[in-house]
Amino acid sequence: MEVILSHYYDIASVILFGIGFFTLLLHRNLIKKIIGLNIMDTSIFLFLASKGYIFGRVAPIVSEGATNAELYINPVPSGLVLTGIVVSVSVSAFLLALAQRLYKKYKTINLDEIIVLAKKEEE
Amino acid sequence: MPFVYNVPFFSIILCMVGGIVTPFFRNRRLTQIVNACLVAAVFAMSLTLFIILLSAEDSFTYMMGHFPAPWGNELRAGPLEALMAMVFSAIMLLSLVGGMRGINDDIRPTRIPLYYTMMNFLLSSMLALIYTNDMFTAYVFIEINTICACSIVMAKDSGMTVVATIRYLIMSLLGSGFFLFGVSILYTITGHLLMSNVQQSVIALAESGQYTVPLVTSLGLMVLGLAIKSALYPFHSWLPNAHGSSTTASSAILSGLVLKGYIILLVKMCYRVFTPEIMASLHITEVMFVLGVLGMIMGSVKALRETHIKRMIAYSSVAQIGYIFMGMGLGTTVGIMAACFHILAHAFTKPMLFLSANGLVDVSGHQYEMKALRGAARRDILSGIGFTVGALSMIGIPLFAGFAPKIFLGIGSMESNFHMIVTFLALALSTLLNALYYVPAVVAFWSKPKQPQAQVQEAGGAVLHREMPKRSVFLLSSIGVFIVLNFVLGIAYGPIMQMITTGLNLLG
Numbered sequence: 149m150e151v152i153l154s155h156y157y158d159i160a161s162v163i164l165f166g167i168g169f170f171t172l173l174l175h176r177n178l179i180k181k182i183i184g185l186n187i188m189d190t191s192i193f194l195f196l197a198s199k200g201y202i203f204g205r206v207a208p209i210v211s212e213g214a215t216n217a218e219l220y221i222n223p224v225p226s227g228l229v230l231t232g233i234v235v236s237v238s239v240s241a242f243l244l245a246l247a248q249r250l251y252k253k254y255k256t257i258n259l260d261e262i263i264v265l266a267k268k269e270e271e
Numbered sequence: 272m273p274f275v276y277n278v279p280f281f282s283i284i285l286c287m288v289g290g291i292v293t294p295f296f297r298n299r300r301l302t303q304i305v306n307a308c309l310v311a312a313v314f315a316m317s318l319t320l321f322i323i324l325l326s327a328e329d330s331f332t333y334m335m336g337h338f339p340a341p342w343g344n345e346l347r348a349g350p351l352e353a354l355m356a357m358v359f360s361a362i363m364l365l366s367l368v369g370g371m372r373g374i375n376d377d378i379r380p381t382r383i384p385l386y387y388t389m390m391n392f393l394l395s396s397m398l399a400l401i402y403t404n405d406m407f408t409a410y411v412f413i414e415i416n417t418i419c420a421c422s423i424v425m426a427k428d429s430g431m432t433v434v435a436t437i438r439y440l441i442m443s444l445l446g447s448g449f450f451l452f453g454v455s456i457l458y459t460i461t462g463h464l465l466m467s468n469v470q471q472s473v474i475a476l477a478e479s480g481q482y483t484v485p486l487v488t489s490l491g492l493m494v495l496g497l498a499i500k501s502a503l504y505p506f507h508s509w510l511p512n513a514h515g516s517s518t519t520a521s522s523a524i525l526s527g528l529v530l531k532g533y534i535i536l537l538v539k540m541c542y543r544v545f546t547p548e549i550m551a552s553l554h555i556t557e558v559m560f561v562l563g564v565l566g567m568i569m570g571s572v573k574a575l576r577e578t579h580i581k582r583m584i585a586y587s588s589v590a591q592i593g594y595i596f597m598g599m600g601l602g603t604t605v606g607i608m609a610a611c612f613h614i615l616a617h618a619f620t621k622p623m624l625f626l627s628a629n630g631l632v633d634v635s636g637h638q639y640e641m642k643a644l645r646g647a648a649r650r651d652i653l654s655g656i657g658f659t660v661g662a663l664s665m666i667g668i669p670l671f672a673g674f675a676p677k678i679f680l681g682i683g684s685m686e687s688n689f690h691m692i693v694t695f696l697a698l699a700l701s702t703l704l705n706a707l708y709y710v711p712a713v714v715a716f717w718s719k720p721k722q723p724q725a726q727v728q729e730a731g732g733a734v735l736h737r738e739m740p741k742r743s744v745f746l747l748s749s750i751g752v753f754i755v756l757n758f759v760l761g762i763a764y765g766p767i768m769q770m771i772t773t774g775l776n777l778l779g
Contacts, residue, residue: 165448169448172444172445181441188448192451192452199458224458225458228407228455239418242418242422243441243444246425246436246440250433259434259437
């Protein structure tokens with residue numbers, strides 16, 4: 149119980165990762181797949197950001213020459229999260245563009261139906 | 272610092288600049304020439320670096336920016352990395368040159384500069400995966416690699432390729448998600464991202480027995496992520512469509528190089544982040560071994576049932592990736608050496624198979640089904656020879672590139688009885704299966720067409736060109752170079768193995 153209480157960020161992010169992962173893997177609706185991707189990535193960002201935060205400290209913005217490292221949180225995970233967000237936005241945009249293209253062509257966003265239609269078209 | 276130490280950085284940045292500049296070209300020919308020159312320049316630089324590092328048995332880290340080790344970003348190069356960079360750029364060049372007609376036919380003219388942009392970014396991200404010394408940089412370049420690889424699949428703009436792309440992209444993103452989570456966990460337990468610093472912490476953790484569960488989870492997630500992206504057996508479902516439906520140059524590069532980029536990162540992680548001993552003590556190697564063996568057999572079984580020539584070659588890639596993972600899963604140095612050699616052998620063979628298949632398909636009225644290709648090798652002799660050499664190499668006949676890795680896999684497995692029995696059985700079965708689908712294909716290509724041309728036409732339902740299409744000089748020359756390289760790799764495997772050994776020793 150104590151472990152659960154002290155690691156609730158980790159547990160939340162793992163649960164969210166699972167939800168996002170299975171939505172991305174199993175859902176047939178392309179838009180929901182993309183939502184799943186974003187949930188999955190966000191859960192990792194939650195994990196990283198929570199690991200970088202140290203309770204009772206502030207963001208490492210040095211003012212008035214205060215350079216005591218004891219006052220600040222670890223800024224590296226925040227930097228990683230920013231990079232991760234950029235990556236996540238670009239792949240979401242790419243997926244959305246592909247989904248739009250398929251919708252224009254086949255008038256559906258159900259991946260199974262699209263595969264059937266594409267196979268028919270090939271033959 | 273010797274000037275040659277700048278080569279890794281220069282080759283990555285050169286490809287990136289090339290990628291940024293290429294879309295502004297309006298002329299297709301100019302784009303292709305500039306691109307070929309760029310890749311050739313990368314090849315020349317990597318060759319120089321390789322020769323210098325190999326003769327000096329030297330390796331170095333290169334500081335990016337002005338922040339020293341625990342904070343800054345680093346590149347790292349030794350003979351193995353330089354060798355891989357050299358091979359990758361050479362195969363990129365050969366595939367692009369050989370597949371040039373396919374590119375011109377399949378892709379809309381206005382899109383061709385964009386296609387080359389993606390190729391440039393793809394090469395730059397693969398070079399970065401080879402050279403990087405930083406886990407998070409590796410993640411970022413994995414994502415760049417994914418996006419580029421997906422866009423070169425969809426360059427041939429048909430419904431089927433877009434569907435293949437979206438399935439490829441979804442599987443790849445699942446893999447990237449796993450990898451990112453793995454890196455995050457590794458960062459939280461070690462506090463570092465640079466490979467050498469992570470390794471110190473990991474060794475300390477392994478000795479003290481702390482945090483074993485997070486360590487296993489993180490390693491498992493990263494290996495799983497990379498395995499999905501390199502199409503290890505149960506995660507291969509995206510591969511046949513993506514590789515089978517895209518244009519020839521894309522198929523060749525995806526099969527020959529993109530899959531290997533991730534595996535080289537895995538080899539690097541195995542030596543520079545974890546040690547082979549820690550990998551073995553966490554039982555990850557056993558999982559890789561079992562999945563590799565399964566892949567070797569199931570990939571061939573699937574290929575056996577395939578009648579579409581490009582999809583057959585694509586399924587054969589699944590089997591070959593199985594070989595590589597099995598080599599790494601043996602947990603011995605010889606096993607990893609064999610895996611590295613097989614990366615080279617497969618990279619030299621698979622693009623040749625795709626290019627030759629393209630040549631054969633071109634002279635058979637653009638039919639991809641096996642029965643329509645009967646007798647095709649008589650119509651295009653060099654493509655026929657190319658396919659035959661590739662097929663023999665994949666089966667593992669002596670004198671061809673695919674032979675040496677099998678021997679070394681056998682030698683590498685001899686340290687434990689269980690591994691030895693399984694490896695030998697798997698090698699025998701997989702060789703047999705490879706022969707079962709490659710030999711009939713080769714025989715059919717060289718035999719006389721059974722039925723008159725007219726009937727093939729009706730059976731195929733497409734119009735067969737009466738006159739032979741003009742042969743592409745580029746395709747022929749690139750197949751010729753591939754054949755020569757294949758024999759070089761198959762005959763001179765001793766010295767090449769020596770180079771790989773030197774590289775791996777310096778990697779540790």
